[in-house]
Amino acid sequence: MNQRIRLQFRCLTRSLRFPSLLFLGVACHAGARCLLQSVLGGSTGLLQHSSNESEREQGYCDTEDRLAPTLDFWTLSSENLIAVFPVDPVKENYVRKVENCIFSIAFPTPFKSRVHLVAVSKNVLEDLLDLDVSVSETDDFVQLVSGGKIVFGSVPLTHRYGGHQFGVWTDQLGDGRAHLIGIYTNRQGEKWELQLKGSGKTPYSRLVVSDDDVWRDQFNSGNIKKERGAVVLRVAKSWFRIGSLEILAHYGELDLMRILLDFIIQEHFPLIDVNEPNRYVDFFSTVVSGTAQLIALWMSVGFAHGVCNTDNFSLLSITIDYGPFGFMEAYNPDFVPNTSDDERRYKIGNQANVGMFNLNKLLQALNLLLDSSQKQLAAQILGEYPDLYYTRFRKLFKAKxxxxxxxxxxxxxxxxxxxxxxxxxxxxxxxxxxxxxxxxxxxxxxxxxxxxxxxxxxxxxxxxxxxxxxxxxxxxxxxxxxxxxxxxxxxxxxxxxxxxxx
Structure with missing residues (x-):
């Protein structure tokens, strides 16, 4: 099975399913930060909006036939998540072990120095968030995307998850540098989760998170330099990943795991009946197929993710958390863009095998909720992964x-x-x-x-x-x-x- 997948990696095509990105790099004069998840503000201020809230639907921009030029009538909501999942009862923002919850409340850390907008995606603003591109020129917008202020209706959240990194279980990970600032429901009825990356310390931080100054040794040469920092705001339908379930399975929080799975199925897998006894098997089947097709798409354009850990693999089969990614230039199946991947575990020619490994870890977590016949069926589904991958891979390269x-x-x-x-x-x-x-x-x-x-x-x-x-x-x-x-x-x-x- 593995040999077959390796042979397939010698070929590659197009059309990655990246989550839509709102590149809102906010550079500061003194330092550097890069974050890509959610935002909340502890001591940060709230963007104040019109009190006419009862006349508009929560999370929807009240500009029926036009895009909103300001944030005055534009809201986010965290209610959909807070109402369903238990939230960490500890409100203080310090690094700690967190149990029996999906999210912790934590606010972004505003920059001390002045910030300015570096780049913005017009398509994301207009097509996904119902905002006129001119809104990006306002101070309220810059403060929002830099973590300085929180939109009315939002409660900033940081997600608890675990994962296997480079093949080894690393226990609690979580949003260490990211804040989910809320969910926006647009005029098409689509829900988009907005997340800041680089927005400050959270209960899941694993490194010292500086405020404005960031020191980097880009080439590991000992030549450390201070660089300007940035916050990035990105959007996706969901940021739940394999590690979201792994952490719950690891600590035996099975009731919470069922709640999370049922929520994900109901929100993002409309073809699966949430009341169906085999829903978790159907869910796994969909994720296996989606992952196989996604990696085939990566290969078709020569895309190397860089850090294919289970905490970076989406349950919705979209491309997330690809920090040290790269596009292969000279054709080389051993290409790896991540300079810290000394053993080339995540080289471009091994991505499909890594996908199989990650799906196996997902199955190990799900097995705690399956009966014997369901386990057997799920194992058979996982065994179909190589054929699913190769079928898609072959179709893409023939088209090329x-x-x-x-x-x-x-x-x-x-x-x-x-x-x-x-x-x-x-x-x-x-x-x-x-x-x-x-x-x-x-x-x-x-x-x-x-x-x-x-x-x-x-x-x-x-x-x-x-x-x-x-x-x-x-x-x-x-x-x-x-x-x-x-x-x-x-x-x-x-x-x-x-x-x-x-």
């Missing part, structure tokens, strides 16, 4: 090559190209992109234009003409196709790598 239908040689054709790319150290992204742009006649004549530099690199391999011959022969089996249609299809799934200014 513009292949239609099914032919026996398809797998070999993909593997052959990746082999050539590996031996010539060709750029992964641009090789596929330039294959999308070159014409079949140019390939037939091995006439590769100078601007197709990645393809020129691959073409230096002595076996490249053999691959081209096999590829062009396979394209002839595409029914009702043309060269222009092929190129259009391939361009739609093969992104272009571009340098960013600045």
């Amino acid at each position: 090559l513009g292949l239609l239908g099914e032919e026996e040689e398809d797998d070999e054709l993909v593997a052959f190209l990746l082999h050539l790319m590996g031996e010539t150290e060709a750029d992964f992204t641009m090789t596929f992109r330039q294959l999308s742009e070159i014409t079949e006649s140019q390939l037939l004549q091995l006439n590769i234009p100078q601007q197709f530099w990645a393809l020129k690199t691959v073409s230096k391999h002595e076996l490249f003409p053999t691959w081209v011959s096999k590829y062009l022969s396979r394209l002839k089996s595409n029914i009702n196709d043309s060269d222009s249609k092929r190129r259009k299809r391939m361009i739609s799934v093969n992104p272009r790598a571009e340098e960013l200014d600045g």
